[in-house]
Amino acid sequence: MKLALLSTLAAAxxxxxxxxxxxxxxxxxxxxxxxxxxRVPPNNNPVTDVTSTDLTCNVNGLxxxxxxxxxxxxGSNITFEWHQHxxxxxxxxxxxxxxxxxxxxIAKAPSTAATFDGQxxxxxxxxxxxxxxxxxxxxxxxxxxANNGIVVIPSSLPAGEYLLRAEIIAxxxxxxxxxxxxxxxxxxxxxxxxxxxxxxxYKPTDPGIxxxxxxxxxxxxxxxxxxxxx
Numbered sequence: 001m002k003l004a005l006l007s008t009l010a011a012a013x014x015x016x017x018x019x020x021x022x023x024x025x026x027x028x029x030x031x032x033x034x035x036x037x038x039r040v041p042p043n044n045n046p047v048t049d050v051t052s053t054d055l056t057c058n059v060n061g062l063x064x065x066x067x068x069x070x071x072x073x074x075g076s077n078i079t080f081e082w083h084q085h086x087x088x089x090x091x092x093x094x095x096x097x098x099x100x101x102x103x104x105x106i107a108k109a110p111s112t113a114a115t116f117d118g119q120x121x122x123x124x125x126x127x128x129x130x131x132x133x134x135x136x137x138x139x140x141x142x143x144x145x146a147n148n149g150i151v152v153i154p155s156s157l158p159a160g161e162y163l164l165r166a167e168i169i170a171x172x173x174x175x176x177x178x179x180x181x182x183x184x185x186x187x188x189x190x191x192x193x194x195x196x197x198x199x200x201x202y203k204p205t206d207p208g209i210x211x212x213x214x215x216x217x218x219x220x221x222x223x224x225x226x227x228x229x230x
Contacts, residue, residue: 020044020098022166024081027072037070039063046170050202050209056118057165064114075155080104080166082144099213100171101130101222102140104151105198106164113161121200123165124193127151128227130208131220137213141168154230156191165198169222171213193228201225 021044025032041058049055053062072078104127109116129140129149143149153164201224202209208223 020082022080023083025070026077026079026081027070028076029079032070037068039067050204051199053119053199055199055202057163062117062119064116067114069113069161072153074153074157074159076153078151078153078164080144080149080151082168098141098168098170099137099139100141100169101128101208101220102144102149103128103167103169103222103224104165105167105224106153106157106162107195108158109161109163111161113163116161116163118163118165118198121195121197123196123198123201124228125196125224125226126154126228126230128222128224130222131217134216134218137217139171141170144168152230154191154193154228156230157193158190169208171211191230193230194225196225198224 021041022038023035025037039057039061042060045059047054047058056062103125105123105125107116107118107122107124129143132138132140132143140149151166203223204210206223208221211217211220213220
């Protein structure tokens with residue numbers, strides 16, 4: 001399986017500082033290198049319009065021209081690493097003010113991942129983590145901030161070239177509504193997972209998009225539907 005990774009930071013009316021971008025992936029514990037196999041956005045500004053094609057793979061993320069791909073076996077562990085700056089500086093990967101869910105989607109390319117723009121009803125959610133502890137208000141972003149996070153590529157996915165889209169939805173100012181990496185998966189199965197469109201599946205009125213997280217929140221429903229078990 002060959003994957004192309006996409007990074008989207010979505011937010012509602014988010015402030016303009018201390019944002020971050022996906023800059024590294026690890027395949028089965030092996031660092032692939034800085035911005036390797038990534039469709040790198042021009043800056044770290046968030047996407048705030050859930051109807052924009054920028055939601056798919058961040059700004060300028062619809063083209064994979066000049067972006068390399070990485071081959072991985074189906075069933076591999078993928079770890080994502082976000083940073084505020086262009087290199088590892090020893091500081092936290094995510095600003096402490098960013099609270100929200102972390103989600104990962106995958107879409108099979110009709111031919112090559114490099115030429116696939118990710119448009120249409122093509123995306124399958126393979127990972128979602130949101131509000132982990134209502135008492136302490138611990139979110140998935142807190143875990144990523146401390147330990148990154150591991151996602152397993154379903155072993156039943158058919159072999160081929162894919163876009164892998166990692167998303168963080170920053171909810172710290174979401175009370176009102178206002179990059180990509182390539183992977184090739186080998187040795188997969190023959191599953192036909194359910195699919196959604198991005199943009200398309202997210203609505204401004206979704207409870208996971210417009211929400212006040214500072215009102216003793218006890219539960220959270222992420223947008224995009226359930227996770228496919230693989």
